[in-house]
Amino acid sequence: MLFELTTTILAGGLAGFSFLQKQVGSSDAAKIQRICASNGLTVTEDKKKKNMQLLRRSKIRDGGRVVGTEYAYRIPLGLSFNQFVDKKDHIQDGINNKHTVLDVTFQDLKNLKLDKNLLQSIKRLLNKEKDIRKEIELSYDGVLKIKVFNEPLTTDFPYHAGLTKGWTVPVGKSRSGLITHDFEKKAHIIVAGTTDFGKSNWVNSTINTLINNKPNDATFTLIDLKGGLEFNRYRHLKQVKAYAKNVEEAKEALQMAVDKMDEVTEFLLEEGFSNVKEAGFKERHFIVIDEAADMADNKDCQNLLKDIARKGRASGLRLIYTTQYPTAETVSSQVKRNCIGRLCFVLDTATASNVVLDQGGAEKLPAIQGRALYKDLGLIEVQTPLIKNETIQTIIKPHINIRPRKGDISEKRSTTTTKGGKHTFILEETGLS
Numbered sequence: 294m295l296f297e298l299t300t301t302i303l304a305g306g307l308a309g310f311s312f313l314q315k316q317v318g319s320s321d322a323a324k325i326q327r328i329c330a331s332n333g334l335t336v337t338e339d340k341k342k343k344n345m346q347l348l349r350r351s352k353i354r355d356g357g358r359v360v361g362t363e364y365a366y367r368i369p370l371g372l373s374f375n376q377f378v379d380k381k382d383h384i385q386d387g388i389n390n391k392h393t394v395l396d397v398t399f400q401d402l403k404n405l406k407l408d409k410n411l412l413q414s415i416k417r418l419l420n421k422e423k424d425i426r427k428e429i430e431l432s433y434d435g436v437l438k439i440k441v442f443n444e445p446l447t448t449d450f451p452y453h454a455g456l457t458k459g460w461t462v463p464v465g466k467s468r469s470g471l472i473t474h475d476f477e478k479k480a481h482i483i484v485a486g487t488t489d490f491g492k493s494n495w496v497n498s499t500i501n502t503l504i505n506n507k508p509n510d511a512t513f514t515l516i517d518l519k520g521g522l523e524f525n526r527y528r529h530l531k532q533v534k535a536y537a538k539n540v541e542e543a544k545e546a547l548q549m550a551v552d553k554m555d556e557v558t559e560f561l562l563e564e565g566f567s568n569v570k571e572a573g574f575k576e577r578h579f580i581v582i583d584e585a586a587d588m589a590d591n592k593d594c595q596n597l598l599k600d601i602a603r604k605g606r607a608s609g610l611r612l613i614y615t616t617q618y619p620t621a622e623t624v625s626s627q628v629k630r631n632c633i634g635r636l637c638f639v640l641d642t643a644t645a646s647n648v649v650l651d652q653g654g655a656e657k658l659p660a661i662q663g664r665a666l667y668k669d670l671g672l673i674e675v676q677t678p679l680i681k682n683e684t685i686q687t688i689i690k691p692h693i694n695i696r697p698r699k700g701d702i703s704e705k706r707s708t709t710t711t712k713g714g715k716h717t718f719i720l721e722e723t724g725l726s
């Protein structure tokens with residue numbers, strides 16, 4: 294009896310210790326201060342070295358689950374947030390110096406049998422260790438916040454319909470939960486990243502979310518300058534009002550959108566509304582461009598895009614602007630200034646990252662497909678949702694309209710001309726007017 298009692302207490306203590314070791318970053322706060330000091334992040338005042346100062350710590354939760362700890366520090370006067378960002382890898386590696394923790398769960402204990410082998414079983418548990426790698430995120434809002442997460446960010450976030458509602462689409466899973474983008478708050482978004490890291494997948498998940506959430510109100514102009522392969526499957530959807538697969542067709546599609554935009558703007562002005570929301574218009578028209586760099590040389594396209602970026606928001610236009618080559622030429626300053634939303638997959642250089650995010654960071658992302666930075670108040674690292682072809686088929690199937698539509702730019706060219714050389718078919722079909 295005494296033996297059973299002693300061993301049970303011992304096992305319980307073991308599980309408790311293991312749990313605490315995994316949950317409590319007790320020494321992380323001080324460790325971070327030491328690592329920063331040894332990396333020169335101090336200032337000397339009156340011959341005294343001034344280090345960062347811990348103000349508070351709080352638990353980070355995802356739902357009800359504690360996923361990490363946030364440490365808030367006052368940084369010494371004279372140092373900048375970016376100096377700490379530059380040392381992010383040093384801080385992260387430093388707090389991961391201890392690679393393994395005891396990995397005993399309460400389920401392991403439940404499985405223990407109170408027999409003569411109990412001590413042997415406990416010994417085995419004592420040798421059960423697992424590698425954990427903590428990951429950190431830095432932000433600054435007057436104080437430096439360092440979030441230390443107990444586990445790495447997932448590399449697998451499957452898409453499913455119903456993750457969001459209305460004009461809000463999933464951006465991805467961050468370390469502290471789902472991050473979303475609301476097209477009513479941030480009308481236009483730039484999506485950039487090196488080839489093969491997930492731009493098209495994210496655009497597909499966004500198109501499908503909008504079709505699923507707003508089948509009667511979301512409409513699209515799809516411009517696919519990578520040969521038309523990516524958006525071909527959407528071509529006959531009732532929501533797709535224009536589809537272009539080369540620069541000439543893109544120019545026509547953009548011109549139609551601008552004509553429409555100008556008419557709506559005129560209507561709003563006449564009726565005294567400041568935007569379509571106020572006027573009670575339900576429809577939002579998304580202009581989705583896959584590989585905008587391919588029309589960087591075309592002045593007409595550039596001027597139309599600038600116009601849409603500048604004035605489209607109020608008249609219900611939304612821009613999704615993707616490129617794998619972010620430079621001052623491919624992302625003009627007008628487009629950039631008006632695209633508040635930014636999503637950036639891994640890029641080669643800090644310069645390219647700067648074009649998209651106004652700061653470095655994308656060049657340091659791990660080479661994981663679907664891994665990206667979303668710009669909000671700070672930069673949030675996310676794993677974007679991976680959408681399967683079968684899911685796309687299920688979502689779009691009810692909306693396929695096989696009859697040739699006027700909205701197909703190539704077909705339109707040979708079948709219709711509009712008065713005064715203007716294209717009015719979006720007007721006829723969208724009902725925005």
Ligand SMILES: Nc1ncnc2c1ncn2[C@@H]1O[C@H](COP(=O)(O)OP(=O)(O)OP(=O)(O)O)[C@@H](O)[C@H]1O
Pocket residue numbers: 448449450486487488489490491492493494495617662663664676677678679
């Ligand atoms: N969120 C994700 N999670 C896991 N894997 C992903 C994710 N997104 C994309 N991938 C993988 O990466 C591959 C490339 O993705 P995608 O075609 O979207 O890249 P891209 O950046 O658009 O490339 P390109 O610029 O060449 O078109 C996909 O086939 C898929 O296997």
